[in-house]
Amino acid sequence: MAIVPKKHEMPTQSAEIRARNFNEVALGYSAEVAVNEAKRCLNCKNRPCVAGCPVNVNIPDFISLVKTGDFEGAYKIINKTSSLPAVCGRVCPQETQCEQRCTLGIKFEPVGIGRLERFVADYHNSAAQTTEQKPKSNGIKVAVVGSGPSGLTCAGDLAKKGYEVSVFEALHTAGGVLVYGIPEFRLPKSIVKKEVDGLKALGVDIETNVVIGKTLTVDELFDAGYKAVFIGSGAGLPNFMNIKGESLKGVYSANEFLTRSNLMKAYREDCDTPIMKGGFVAVVGGGNVAMDAARTALRLGAEKVYIVYRRSMDEIPARKEEVEHAMEEGIDFRLLCNPVEILGYNNPDNPRDVKNGFVSGIKCIKMELGEPDAKGRRRPVPIAGSEFELKVDTVIMAIGTSPNPLIKNTTEGLNVNDHGGIIVDENGLTSKLGVYAGGDAVTGAATVISAMGAGKLAAKSIDEYLSNKNA
Amino acid sequence: MYKIITKKPLNDTVVQMEIEAPLVANKAKAGQFIILRVDEDGERIPLTVAGTDKEKGTVKIIFQVVGGTTMKLNAKSAGEYIQDFIGPLGKATETDGIKKVCIIGGGVGCAIAMPVAQEFHRLGAEVVSIIGFRNKDIVILEDEFRACSDRLFVYTDDGSYGKQGNVVVPLKEMLSSGEKFDMIITIGPLVMMKFVVLAAKEFNVPCTVSMNPIMIDGTGMCGGCRLTLNKDGKRETKFACVDGPDFNGYEVDFDEAMSRNRMYADFEQRSREHACNLLNNKGE
Numbered sequence: 001m002a003i004v005p006k007k008h009e010m011p012t013q014s015a016e017i018r019a020r021n022f023n024e025v026a027l028g029y030s031a032e033v034a035v036n037e038a039k040r041c042l043n044c045k046n047r048p049c050v051a052g053c054p055v056n057v058n059i060p061d062f063i064s065l066v067k068t069g070d071f072e073g074a075y076k077i078i079n080k081t082s083s084l085p086a087v088c089g090r091v092c093p094q095e096t097q098c099e100q101r102c103t104l105g106i107k108f109e110p111v112g113i114g115r116l117e118r119f120v121a122d123y124h125n126s127a128a129q130t131t132e133q134k135p136k137s138n139g140i141k142v143a144v145v146g147s148g149p150s151g152l153t154c155a156g157d158l159a160k161k162g163y164e165v166s167v168f169e170a171l172h173t174a175g176g177v178l179v180y181g182i183p184e185f186r187l188p189k190s191i192v193k194k195e196v197d198g199l200k201a202l203g204v205d206i207e208t209n210v211v212i213g214k215t216l217t218v219d220e221l222f223d224a225g226y227k228a229v230f231i232g233s234g235a236g237l238p239n240f241m242n243i244k245g246e247s248l249k250g251v252y253s254a255n256e257f258l259t260r261s262n263l264m265k266a267y268r269e270d271c272d273t274p275i276m277k278g279g280f281v282a283v284v285g286g287g288n289v290a291m292d293a294a295r296t297a298l299r300l301g302a303e304k305v306y307i308v309y310r311r312s313m314d315e316i317p318a319r320k321e322e323v324e325h326a327m328e329e330g331i332d333f334r335l336l337c338n339p340v341e342i343l344g345y346n347n348p349d350n351p352r353d354v355k356n357g358f359v360s361g362i363k364c365i366k367m368e369l370g371e372p373d374a375k376g377r378r379r380p381v382p383i384a385g386s387e388f389e390l391k392v393d394t395v396i397m398a399i400g401t402s403p404n405p406l407i408k409n410t411t412e413g414l415n416v417n418d419h420g421g422i423i424v425d426e427n428g429l430t431s432k433l434g435v436y437a438g439g440d441a442v443t444g445a446a447t448v449i450s451a452m453g454a455g456k457l458a459a460k461s462i463d464e465y466l467s468n469k470n471a
Numbered sequence: 472m473y474k475i476i477t478k479k480p481l482n483d484t485v486v487q488m489e490i491e492a493p494l495v496a497n498k499a500k501a502g503q504f505i506i507l508r509v510d511e512d513g514e515r516i517p518l519t520v521a522g523t524d525k526e527k528g529t530v531k532i533i534f535q536v537v538g539g540t541t542m543k544l545n546a547k548s549a550g551e552y553i554q555d556f557i558g559p560l561g562k563a564t565e566t567d568g569i570k571k572v573c574i575i576g577g578g579v580g581c582a583i584a585m586p587v588a589q590e591f592h593r594l595g596a597e598v599v600s601i602i603g604f605r606n607k608d609i610v611i612l613e614d615e616f617r618a619c620s621d622r623l624f625v626y627t628d629d630g631s632y633g634k635q636g637n638v639v640v641p642l643k644e645m646l647s648s649g650e651k652f653d654m655i656i657t658i659g660p661l662v663m664m665k666f667v668v669l670a671a672k673e674f675n676v677p678c679t680v681s682m683n684p685i686m687i688d689g690t691g692m693c694g695g696c697r698l699t700l701n702k703d704g705k706r707e708t709k710f711a712c713v714d715g716p717d718f719n720g721y722e723v724d725f726d727e728a729m730s731r732n733r734m735y736a737d738f739e740q741r742s743r744e745h746a747c748n749l750l751n752n753k754g755e
Contacts, residue, residue: 170690172508172515172555180692209557211690215494238694240708247699247708247727249734256693264514264687272514272539273687274738354737357730404691405713 003104007112008037015328019298022184022267025325026090026118031071034119038066040104041111048101049113054453055081055153059098059113066116075124078117083156083199084149084452086125086191089118091182091288092449093319125194134203138162140466143226145212145407148176149448150232150439152199153455154462159202161463166226167204170211173263176234177440178448180263181255181289183296186322189262213406218414218435227469228434228462231422232455235440236404240397241284245342250276250359254285254293254398261296275300276394282306282362284339285398286315287445291322293396294331305331306390310338310367310380337364338380340387342395361391401445411435419444428458429465436462472552473507476529481611484536485579486545487521493528495520495558501590502564502583502681502717505530506689508555509543516540517686519583519716520559530558533582533611539742560689561716564679566590569653571597573645573676574620575638575667577659578604581612583681584658585619592619599652600624601641603663607632639666646674654679657720661729668720678720682711684732698731699724 011027012018018025029037041063049059058077065074078085094100094114102110140163144155147169155165173179175192200206210216212233221229238253240246257275260266264273281297283290286309294305307326309316312335316323327333343361347353366386369378403420415423415431421444422437424430430437438454440446474491481487495505499520506515522531536545547553564587572591576584581602591598600620604610605628617623624641625633634641642655657667658681671678686696691713698715700707700722709715 170557171688172557180688209555210494211557211560214560214690215498215558234692237691237710237713240694240697242708247697247724247731249731253694256687256695259687259693265512268512271512272742274514274735274742357733406690 003108004036004040005108007040007109007115008033010112010115012325015325015330018185019295019329020301022299024188025185028122029115029119031069031119031123034066034071034116035069037112037116038063041067042104044103046103048103049098052098052101054097054449055456057081057098057117062120063111063113063116066120071120071123072127074120078120081456082452083153084195084448085117086121087149087178087187087195088449088452089114089116089121090187090191091447093447095320097449125191134201135160135162137164137203140164140470141166141226142462142466143168143221143229144232145218145229146170146176146232146234146439146441147174147196147206148232148234148439148451149178150451150455150458151176151230152195153452154230154232154438154459155204156199156202157456157459158462159199159204161459163463163466165204167199167206168210168212168216169206169208171263172208174206174208176232180259181292183258183262183292185295185299186292211406213410218407218411218432222434227466228436230455230458230462231407231430231435231437231441232439232451233404233407233441235401235445237402238397239400239402241339241399243339243341245344245359246397248342248344248359249357250393251342251395251397252276254283254289254396255401257293257396258289258296261300267296267300277301278303279393280304280306280391281394281396282308282339282390282392283396283398284308285400286311287317287398287400288319288322289445290398291318291326293398295326295329297394297396298329298331302394306392307331307333308337308339308362308364308390309333309335311377312336312369315377334364334390336367336369336380338367338382339363339395340365343389359393359395361389362395363387363389401440403441403444407441427461428454429461434465472554473556474552475547475549476527478547478549481533482609485533485582485609485611486536487531487533487582488544489524489527489529489531490553490556491528492530492556492558495556496523496525496528496530499523499530499559500563501586503559503561504689504716505532505556505558506560506686507532507544507553507557509540509547510554513543513554514540515555515687515689517560517683517689517712519681519683520586521582522586522589530556533579535579537743538739539746542743542746557689560712562714564590564656564681564717566594566596569596571599571651571653573599573601573642573652573655575601575642575655575657575659576603576616577638577657577663578609579611580659580663580681581616583683584656585612585615587656587658588616589619597621599645601626601638603627603638603659604632605629637666638663639670642667643670646670646676652676656681661725661732664720665725668723668725672721679717680720680723682716682718682723682728684711684728685734686712688712698728
């Protein structure tokens with residue numbers, strides 16, 4: 001049979017329509033398309049894709065079952081190693097992971113592994129009604145701090161082994177970045193809720209509104225009878241550029257802008273949380289968070305949205321699909337540009353002018369790429385005299401985060417690195433006995449799947465630690 | 472869900488509630504705050520802890536009915552529940568080494584100043600309190616302040632109660648007459664705190680201010696509560712939720728903070744009207 005050189009296309013809402021609504025952009029494969037896409041898999045012997053997956057999903061085996069139409073069987077294979085398949089199928093950067101290593105990809109487009117994973121997970125969620133069986137409890141309590149991807153994964157794996165797991169979440173809804181950060185149009189919140197409900201069915205207890213480091217400390221969790229603690233508290237404090245004008249009204253961190261829209265539902269008319277909508281918007285940064293913020297601003301009714309990124313398209317760190325979608329939707333990419341000042345409205349004749357103190361524009365400088373830096377990315381260098389202004393009403397800073405100090409400051413014996421990230425060994429163990437950590441709290445801002453990998457590793461280590469302890 | 476145990480109006484627009492939240496009650500110290508949501512679609516608002524009862528497991532909050540959310544909160548009665556109640560957040564007020572303190576509260580800020588005054592009193596420090604209000608109808612917590620202060624000054628802008636003038640008047644009188652304080656702590660409207668700081672600076676007395684900016688998560692994630700400190704000629708961004716809410720008053724950029732607090736003035740106006748309509752219709 002001849003090889004189909006390209007992935008089967010993912011049906012999406014058309015760009016003009018989706019740019020003005022919050023419904024999911026990608027609509028998912030039909031069963032027929034999924035089977036045909038699965039048939040592109042060569043089922044090669046050395047299975048490089050599996051090694052490309054941070055949680056080592058047994059990709060060729062699940063794809064083989066999709067080929068035969070056994071979608072529930074395929075789900076079972078994915079679910080053995082991944083606790084959040086419907087999430088990963090949507091937000092993983094497959095092009096730098098499994099699909100990058102796909103043998104078919106050497107000559108043609110790789111197999112659409114992410115699309116197939118999503119199809120299988122969605123099939124399971126809609127068709128099969130097999131509720132998870134609550135495993136027999138071993139009576140040992142483990143605490144998980146944070147209900148983002150690493151925490152949920154760690155909790156799920158431990159619960160399946162019979163541990164009594166409590167997850168402590170600082171916000172009022174479980175899901176961490178999946179809820180406050182990633183927008184509805186990329187990851188519907190109903191999917192996150194389903195995953196969280198799945199964990200609850202396994203017996204995981206989820207305590208929202210508990211800020212570890214404030215409401216309770218890590219040491220108090222041990223006092224309360226928890227035998228091990230996993231810290232998956234996420235990335236934390238947003239970074240700013242420390243340029244003039246960053247405190248003007250209308251300047252947001254991406255965290256704040258996205259939290260207002262996603263967690264607090266500011267995109268809905270009936271919601272109590274305010275957000276600046278409409279007008280001209282500049283988003284500074286080139287990662288997935290920047291794309292999410294830009295596309296959210298557009299859907300909130302912006303007339304024009306710019307991405308201001310200091311390197312070129314070759315270096316842009318966001319997933320390829322997100323960049324393509326953003327471009328299709330009309331986001332204006334101002335590459336090789338860096339902000340030097342945010343300009344504010346100031347009426348000298350009327351100090352009571354209500355517009356005073358609001359953003360009126362952003363002054364940028366053009367950049368060129370110089371020598372590669374330590375990470376091998378070419379360093380952007382400003383071109384003298386190339387400053388220009390964009391007229392905008394809102395500026396969103398999406399230039400990363402620094403670790404949150406709450407847990408570090410209240411946990412004696414927990415060591416952190418120069419950046420404030422929690423130090424762990426190859427098993428996810430911190431400098432404190434019985435305390436494990438993973439995800440952005442350790443690595444700084446990274447991907448959902450790498451956080452899940454860390455949660456998985458920590459669950460394994462915690463199980464070994466507690467098994468040896470009780471042996 | 473968190474139960475409202477008691478509810479008591481302190482004046483026409485300021486209300487006190489005790490909320491059942493044992494974990495928060497167990498930890499909260501003077502100067503810290505909580506975040507609450509009234510209902511499922513509600514916004515998160517920060518309110519300072521006005522007191523705790525560890526045995527009953529309750530946390531006291533005092534709020535002014537100013538916007539949509541506080542109107543909704545005020546529509547709840549004792550025995551009813553609110554959706555979310557998170558805390559304690561922020562750092563507690565620094566009390567170490569302070570033997571004599573001047574506590575200055577303005578308006579509903581007195582609700583935040585009160586537990587701080589009580590804490591210093593409990594620790595055996597000499598407490599001089601100044602509380603100021605626009606007029607006699609909105610005077611709150613006078614008895615509570617009297618109980619924990621060695622001396623108390625009550626001022627109203629229009630002179631309808633206590634002495635006439637703003638809180639800076641008695642402060643300056645004391646400082647001019649040579650009275651010494653280890654620390655001045657002020658909590659109230661930004662413009663009032665700005666002028667208290669100017670007076671403190673004039674007499675070289677350290678001054679702590681309690682900031683109450685717009686915030687969402689309150690745990691250092693959103694950055695919405697950021698403010699700027701001028702430190703040795705350098706400008707430094709701080710987050711009120713994790714670095715504060717108390718700051719060295721000498722360093723705070725008040726003009727910027729005042730501007731930022733008005734970011735959603737328009738929206739708040741609409742939300743107030745909306746809540747009015749909603750609550751009125753409910754009553755019909």
